[in-house]
Amino acid sequence: MNALSVENLCVKADNRHLIENITFSVEEGRIIAIIGPNGAGKTTLIRAILGLIPYSPGSVLLFGHPMKHANSHGKVGYVPQKLEFDRTFPLTVSELLGFTVPPIYSFPFIRKKGEKKHISELLESVGVHELADRSIGSLSGGELQRAMIAKAIVNDPKILILDEPASGVDIEGQERFYDLIKRLNKEKGLTVILISHDLNVVYRFADSVLCMNRRLICTGRPAETLTDEVIKTVYGEMMGAYIHSCHEHD
Amino acid sequence: MITEFLSYPFIQRAFLASLMVGVLCPFVGNFVVLRRMSFFSDAISHSAFAGIAVGALLGIDLSMSSLIVAMLVSLLIAFLSEKTTLSHDTVIGIAFSGAIASGMLVIGMLKGYRVDIFTYLFGDILAITSTDLLFLFIISILSVVILLFFSKPLLQITFNRDLAQVEGINVRLFEYLLFFIIAVVVTVSLKIIGIILVTSLLIVPAAAAKNLASSMKHLFSLSCVFGLVSGFIGLIASVYLNTASGPTIVLVSIGIFFLTMLNSRRTH
Numbered sequence: 001m002n003a004l005s006v007e008n009l010c011v012k013a014d015n016r017h018l019i020e021n022i023t024f025s026v027e028e029g030r031i032i033a034i035i036g037p038n039g040a041g042k043t044t045l046i047r048a049i050l051g052l053i054p055y056s057p058g059s060v061l062l063f064g065h066p067m068k069h070a071n072s073h074g075k076v077g078y079v080p081q082k083l084e085f086d087r088t089f090p091l092t093v094s095e096l097l098g099f100t101v102p103p104i105y106s107f108p109f110i111r112k113k114g115e116k117k118h119i120s121e122l123l124e125s126v127g128v129h130e131l132a133d134r135s136i137g138s139l140s141g142g143e144l145q146r147a148m149i150a151k152a153i154v155n156d157p158k159i160l161i162l163d164e165p166a167s168g169v170d171i172e173g174q175e176r177f178y179d180l181i182k183r184l185n186k187e188k189g190l191t192v193i194l195i196s197h198d199l200n201v202v203y204r205f206a207d208s209v210l211c212m213n214r215r216l217i218c219t220g221r222p223a224e225t226l227t228d229e230v231i232k233t234v235y236g237e238m239m240g241a242y243i244h245s246c247h248e249h250d
Numbered sequence: 251m252i253t254e255f256l257s258y259p260f261i262q263r264a265f266l267a268s269l270m271v272g273v274l275c276p277f278v279g280n281f282v283v284l285r286r287m288s289f290f291s292d293a294i295s296h297s298a299f300a301g302i303a304v305g306a307l308l309g310i311d312l313s314m315s316s317l318i319v320a321m322l323v324s325l326l327i328a329f330l331s332e333k334t335t336l337s338h339d340t341v342i343g344i345a346f347s348g349a350i351a352s353g354m355l356v357i358g359m360l361k362g363y364r365v366d367i368f369t370y371l372f373g374d375i376l377a378i379t380s381t382d383l384l385f386l387f388i389i390s391i392l393s394v395v396i397l398l399f400f401s402k403p404l405l406q407i408t409f410n411r412d413l414a415q416v417e418g419i420n421v422r423l424f425e426y427l428l429f430f431i432i433a434v435v436v437t438v439s440l441k442i443i444g445i446i447l448v449t450s451l452l453i454v455p456a457a458a459a460k461n462l463a464s465s466m467k468h469l470f471s472l473s474c475v476f477g478l479v480s481g482f483i484g485l486i487a488s489v490y491l492n493t494a495s496g497p498t499i500v501l502v503s504i505g506i507f508f509l510t511m512l513n514s515r516r517t518h
Contacts, residue, residue, distance in 0.1 A: 050412075074417065074418060085410050090460060090463035090464055090468060091466055092464070095405075095465055099406040105400060135465075
């Protein structure tokens with residue numbers, strides 16, 4: 001079954017197409033990477049899929065249902081590219097995760113005791129149990145991304161959408177981050193859609209790749225799709241064939 | 251000495267009012283500070299001034315007219331911010347100037363000197379009636395209960411709008427609700443603290459608490475404690491020093507703010 005189906009998606013601003021006629025689908029339980037140069041419309045595509053910006057024409061179906069209705073049940077977890085927030089916001093990691101734990105409408109003093117346990121287990125599952133009482137503004141890039149992953153999976157979503165999730169994180173942190181995503185994909189059967197500039201990541205972790213530059217250029221398995229010609233089309237003539245050091249993910 | 255001080259009914263009412271406003275304003279003010287909306291609360295208090303002027307002109311209850319105009323202006327600001335490409339502070343600036351200009355225009359049309367209007371401008375806690383106190387009590391309870399019950403979505407939106415929307419929260423509805431509550435709280439506090447200083451009581455205790463707090467729970471508790479202390483000490487000091495209550499309460503809260511600066515977690 002398709003976890004996500006996007007058809008003829010167009011987003012315009014000032015009568016100019018930011019993205020045009022994007023059509024693709026993602027099978028349940030797969031990891032798809034979206035690649036393209038800066039300004040290719042990758043984040044715009046994600047934001048349109050999530051309903052954060054309007055699109056016309058086009059359709060976005062989540063497990064066969066329009067995104068707007070499907071998402072009200074918390075089927076989508078999202079980690080934005082650069083989380084914009086006030087670093088002086090006196091908010092602990094536990095409190096941040098607690099915003100997403102149901103019941104959403106309740107008095108703080110009668111919230112279920114299970115909430116604390118649930119949050120603790122989530123943080124444990126992403127390997128940052130010790131961050132529970134840390135202020136969100138004091139976290140490093142890698143810690144924040146892990147905390148945001150924990151937040152994104154609070155309601156056991158079916159799809160995880162990650163917009164350049166490891167940007168600004170050191171190489172070791174990136175490695176651990178993508179291992180975590182892969183583990184969540186295997187253990188929970190999560191469908192993962194991620195934007196990445198790192199083709200090494202795409203080869204290693206993605207089942208399929210979607211190349212775009214305002215329009216869809218190609219989709220398919222990374223090893224078959226990311227040919228020298230495609231890379232030059234996507235990134236320009238200056239880019240040569242990418243020699244990756246790792247085996248393609250199987 | 252304090253017992254004697256509290257034996258006067260008007261002082262008792264003033265004392266209760268200062269305690270209620272001391273909790274209510276900082277509680278709501280936390281959202282104002284976290285969302286960087288101080289200018290919004292200033293615009294609302296000044297639009298209440300226009301409401302008071304209209305109420306005086308039409309001969310209707312001034313509290314009611316100020317409340318209606320403040321709520322209308324808050325909804326107008328929310329609507330224009332959403333529907334135009336103008337920045338939020340530009341929209342607020344337009345509403346702010348419009349409210350002041352309308353208020354001054356209408357006051358110019360009134361005959362004679364109106365003491366009741368100037369009570370709202372500078373506030374007079376000692377003139378609080380039992381009806382005012384009851385009204386303030388009801389609004390305080392309702393506002394705090396609503397904000398507590400919807401604290402998760404409201405704080406989630408305050409932290410990051412996009413994440414809130416993706417998680418299925420009706421961002422627009424909750425933002426309108428928050429603007430509405432701020433408008434109500436500002437309006438009911440006017441008679442006590444005055445149009446000019448009401449924003450201070452919203453912001454200063456919350457800002458002082460933000461200097462020290464490491465969690466939301468901490469922030470909300472501390473801000474209310476600072477508000478209560480400001481109200482209590484400010485009122486007593488104003489009686490003994492024979493100064494205006496509103497400014498004295500605000501100055502005490504500013505003193506607390508500077509004290510918290512000494513131990514601020516985020517002072518670099």
